[in-house]
Amino acid sequence: xxxIDVSGLSVTFIAAGRRVRAVRDxxxxxxxxxxxxxxxxxxxxxxxxxxxxxxxxxxxxxxMTMDGAALQGARPAAFYRKVQMVFQDPYASLHPRHTVDRVxxxxxxxHGFTDRDARIAxxxxxxxxxxxxxxxxxxxxxxxxxxxxxxxxAIILEPExxxxxxxxxALDASIQAxxxxxxxxxxxxxxxxxxxxxxxxxxxxxxxxxxxxxQHGRAVEEMTxxxxxxQAATQDYTRALLTASEGYRPA
Amino acid sequence: xSVMSREWLLTEQPASRRQAHVGQAYRTWLALRGNRLAMVxxxxxVVLILMAVLAPLIAPYDPIQGxxxxxxxxxxxxxxxxxxxxxxxxxxxxxxxxxxxxxxxVVALVAVIATPVGLxxxxxxxxxxxxxxxxxxxxxxxxxxxxxxxxxxxxxxxxGPGIENAIIAISITSWPPYARLARAETLTxxxxxxxxxxxxxxASSLRIIWGHVVPLCLSSVVIRVTLxxxxxxxxxxxxxxxxxxxxxxxxxxxxxxxxxxxFIIDNWWVSTMPGIAIFVVSLGFNFLGDGLRDVMDPKARK
Numbered sequence: 001x002x003x004i005d006v007s008g009l010s011v012t013f014i015a016a017g018r019r020v021r022a023v024r025d026x027x028x029x030x031x032x033x034x035x036x037x038x039x040x041x042x043x044x045x046x047x048x049x050x051x052x053x054x055x056x057x058x059x060x061x062x063x064m065t066m067d068g069a070a071l072q073g074a075r076p077a078a079f080y081r082k083v084q085m086v087f088q089d090p091y092a093s094l095h096p097r098h099t100v101d102r103v104x105x106x107x108x109x110x111h112g113f114t115d116r117d118a119r120i121a122x123x124x125x126x127x128x129x130x131x132x133x134x135x136x137x138x139x140x141x142x143x144x145x146x147x148x149x150x151x152x153x154a155i156i157l158e159p160e161x162x163x164x165x166x167x168x169x170a171l172d173a174s175i176q177a178x179x180x181x182x183x184x185x186x187x188x189x190x191x192x193x194x195x196x197x198x199x200x201x202x203x204x205x206x207x208x209x210x211x212x213x214x215q216h217g218r219a220v221e222e223m224t225x226x227x228x229x230x231q232a233a234t235q236d237y238t239r240a241l242l243t244a245s246e247g248y249r250p251a
Numbered sequence: 252x253s254v255m256s257r258e259w260l261l262t263e264q265p266a267s268r269r270q271a272h273v274g275q276a277y278r279t280w281l282a283l284r285g286n287r288l289a290m291v292x293x294x295x296x297v298v299l300i301l302m303a304v305l306a307p308l309i310a311p312y313d314p315i316q317g318x319x320x321x322x323x324x325x326x327x328x329x330x331x332x333x334x335x336x337x338x339x340x341x342x343x344x345x346x347x348x349x350x351x352x353x354x355x356x357v358v359a360l361v362a363v364i365a366t367p368v369g370l371x372x373x374x375x376x377x378x379x380x381x382x383x384x385x386x387x388x389x390x391x392x393x394x395x396x397x398x399x400x401x402x403x404x405x406x407x408x409x410x411g412p413g414i415e416n417a418i419i420a421i422s423i424t425s426w427p428p429y430a431r432l433a434r435a436e437t438l439t440x441x442x443x444x445x446x447x448x449x450x451x452x453x454a455s456s457l458r459i460i461w462g463h464v465v466p467l468c469l470s471s472v473v474i475r476v477t478l479x480x481x482x483x484x485x486x487x488x489x490x491x492x493x494x495x496x497x498x499x500x501x502x503x504x505x506x507x508x509x510x511x512x513x514f515i516i517d518n519w520w521v522s523t524m525p526g527i528a529i530f531v532v533s534l535g536f537n538f539l540g541d542g543l544r545d546v547m548d549p550k551a552r553k
Contacts, residue, residue, distance in 0.1 A: 054451055080453035093444035097466045099271050106462070107452040135265040137275065153448065 002029040003193055004053070004161065008062035011045070011052050011217075022048045024217045025062070032160075035187065035194040037208030039201060039241070045217040046197045047088070050163045053195070054085055066161075081111060084154035088166040090146035094138040100124075100149050101134050107157050123152040126189075128182060144175035148182065155186060162187075164196040168203060180207060201245040205229065213238045282546040289542020295535025302351040312342035314349040314502045325518045335520040337510060339500075343524045346502035350525065353503045354532060357418055357487045358480050364422035366476050369429025373472075374464050376430065377437025378456065388434070394427040399482070400489055407495040414503065417496040421486050425479065429472050436468040470547040477540035481533030488529055504529050 011023040023045040030036040038046040051057035053064060055075050064071040066083070087093035094103060104123060108116045124133060127148040138146055147167065154162055167183065168176040180203065187194060198204050204211050205228055213220040213235070221235045233239045261278070265271040283289055302309065312318070312332075317340035326336045334343035376387040394402070399421075406420035440446060441464070449463055488505025490496035497503030499510070504525040511521030 056447055056450070077453045080451055083451075085448070085451050087444040087448060089444060093448050095445045095449075095463055095467075098463075099268070101268060101271070106449065106454070110453050110458070132264040135268060135271040136263070137271070140263055150448070153452075157452070 002034070003032040003067060004030040004195070005065045006049070006053070006062070007064075009049065009052060009059065009064060010061035011048050011057050012060040013058065021060075022057070022217055023052065026212075026214070026217075026219045027062075028212050028219070028222065030193060030195055033191050033193055034210065035196065035208045037204035037211035038195065038197045038214060039199065039204050039211055040214035040220075041199060041241075043216075044214040046199075046214050047165050048217075049214075050085065050165050050195065050197055053163060054083060077111065080159075081157050082159050083161045083163065084157060084159040085163040085165065086147070086150050086154050086167045089170045090143055090150050091138075091170070093150050094146055096138055099135050099137055100129075100141075103149060103153055104156055107153065111157060119156060123156040126155065126186065127152045128178075142175075143171050144179060147171060147175075147179055151179075151182065151186070155190070155192075158190075159192070161193045161195070164194060166198055167196070169199065176203075183207065201228070201241060213241065279546060283542055286542040286545055288538045289545070292535045292538025292540070292542060295531060296539060299351050299355060299532055299535070302348055303355045306348045306352060310342070310345035310348040312345040314341065314346045315500045317341040325514065325521070327518075328520055334524040335518070337507070337521045338514065338518075343507075343520065346507060347504070347525055347528050350502040350504045350507065350528070351532075353414060353497055353501065354484055354487070354529075357414070357421070358483055358536075360418045361422050361425060361483050362476055362480070364418075365426040366429060366472060368422075369426035370433050370465060370468060370472055372426070373430040373433025373435075374437045374460050374468055377434040378441055378460050378464055380441075384434075387430070391427045391430050394424065395431075397424075399424045400486055403486055403490060404493070404495065407490060412495045412498060414497040414501065417487055417490045420490070421483055424486075425483060428479070429475060432475055433468045433472055436471055437464050440464055440467050470543075474540055474544045474547060477536055477543055480536035480540070484529060484533055484536075 006029070007027040009023055009026045010021065013020045013022055026045075026049060028036070038049060040046045048057050052059050053071065055071070055073075059072070066079075071079075098106075101120065104120045105116050108119060113119060120134065121131060124131060129145060129148050129152070133141070133145065133149070138149075141149065147170075151167075162183075164183065168179050171179060183194070184207065186192060194207070196204060196207050205225060208225065210222065210224050211228065212222050215237050220237050221233065223233065223238070227233075228242075231242055233242055259270065260274045262270070262274065265274055283293075317323070318336065320340050323336055323340040325338055326332050328335045332342050332344065334347060336342055337346070372387050372391065376384045397405075402424045403417070403420040406423055407416050410416035410419065446459060446463060449459055454462075487496055488503070488508065491503040491505030491507075492509040494506070494509065497506050499506065507525040508522045508529075511518070511523075511525075515522050
């Protein structure tokens with residue numbers, strides 16, 4: 001049994017009277033300290049799995065457990081100390097009227113920390129932003145800097161699990177590598193568990209030991225990094241995905 | 252004051268919370284200062300405030316106690332009486348000057364009462380949705396179903412005439428549009444990633460609404476309130492005109508127009524002077540509101 005166990009997860013949205021089954025019967029397990037990837041095209045339900053884990057999406061079936069405790073309904077405050085999330089779009093995930101300082105001190109205030117200044121300083125240093133960024137507004141930051149702030153916000157409560165929802169897809173290529181390296185380093189330093197969602201096989205191959213391929217809300221196949229590198233896919237869809245990601249490389 | 256220099260205010264690397272906030276406010280001010288109509292509007296409002304504060308100094312006569320009824324009734328504008336006198340031999344300029352206090356009080360109190368109510372109802376309604384939304388919005392609909400002046404008339408009639416009751420009536424009738432506006436803004440904000448992010452930090456609904464949703468709704472509501480100020484002044488004047496607002500001998504501009512109605516052909520200045528005052532102040536608030544919209548509306552921002 002892993003740190004996070006998901007079995008038979010289904011998520012159904014009801015939009016304008018129509019039922020949309022975004023996730024159907026998905027199961028996976030993530031061990032402590034592991035980095036687990038979820039890959040798929042747009043609309044495959046991969047982000048919805050993350051949102052369901054933290055209670056942002058309506059679960060219509062299946063079980064999720066973390067550390068043996070079932071996850072359902074409203075999560076207790078202690079859950080958010082353990083699990084944090086980094087969102088895809090750093091332009092949407094930071095409040096436009098809040099300074100970096102406010103963004104980072106609010107979770108500390110909610111959870112009753114008293115040594116806020118020291119923690120904010122450390123979090124900013126950890127993500128490679130200096131103290132000079134502390135009192136800036138998001139509009140004074142670049143996309144990469146914003147994503148670093150979002151990562152700082154996620155690690156400031158010292159969680160065990162980070163859920164990464166396409167953390168680099170809104171950034172340009174050179175910044176992508178920097179942010180991925182930062183995430184890699186943080187995992188090494190803090191022994192974090194990652195669940196990384198991405199449409200980019202290269203990113204997942206770089207970051208994750210195991211991965212799950214999803215299509216149309218269903219799990220297609222689970223692979224290890226080695227089998228991915230050996231191109232040992234057993235399903236047609238995965239093979240198509242692999243070919244597509246190769247074809248994308250400059251000739 | 253050397254720390255408050257331009258560089259200190261506009262630095263990209265503020266060193267403290269206060270510097271960041273003050274700098275942001277200064278940037279907004281700079282943008283507003285560049286808008287000529289907004290500055291005209293602001294100027295008019297500053298003049299109105301000065302007039303209200305300095306009324307005893309700038310008014311040459313008593314606004315309530317008239318002069319000699321035999322010789323000083325209905326005098327046309329002259330150097331003795333800049334705006335003429337009314338049928339009770341009172342100096343109209345003095346009455347307009349003192350009347351600015353009433354106008355300012357109405358505007359300020361209505362803004363202070365109606366804005367928070369509208370903002371709160373709207374954000375709560377939009378954030379929670381479902382039953383809460385339905386109940387609050389149907390109540391809002393009931394208020395919106397009546398023309399504002401008619402509803403205010405009904406409230407004043409029930410509460411009794413007088414300027415305080417007029418303020419209460421106008422406040423009761425002016426919050427629903429703000430609630431609608433705040434709700435619409437909230438609906439676009441509530442599914443934003445930054446709201447999801449603060450939820451995932453374990454924040455309570457109260458903290459999210461107050462700290463995260465309200466600041467984003469505030470600018471559009473403030474703009475709307477500023478643009479509505481003219482309407483509020485006109486409603487107050489309308490109630491005064493109908494005899495349900497300020498009571499004689501209070502120098503309320505709307506009531507003054509009503510008093511001059513019977514002499515409007517022969518003694519035009521009695522009604523015209525307070526009318527011009529209402530017109531200028533309404534225009535000032537509209538200019539300022541337009542300018543604020545250009546500067547603060549997040550949707551109009553490049």
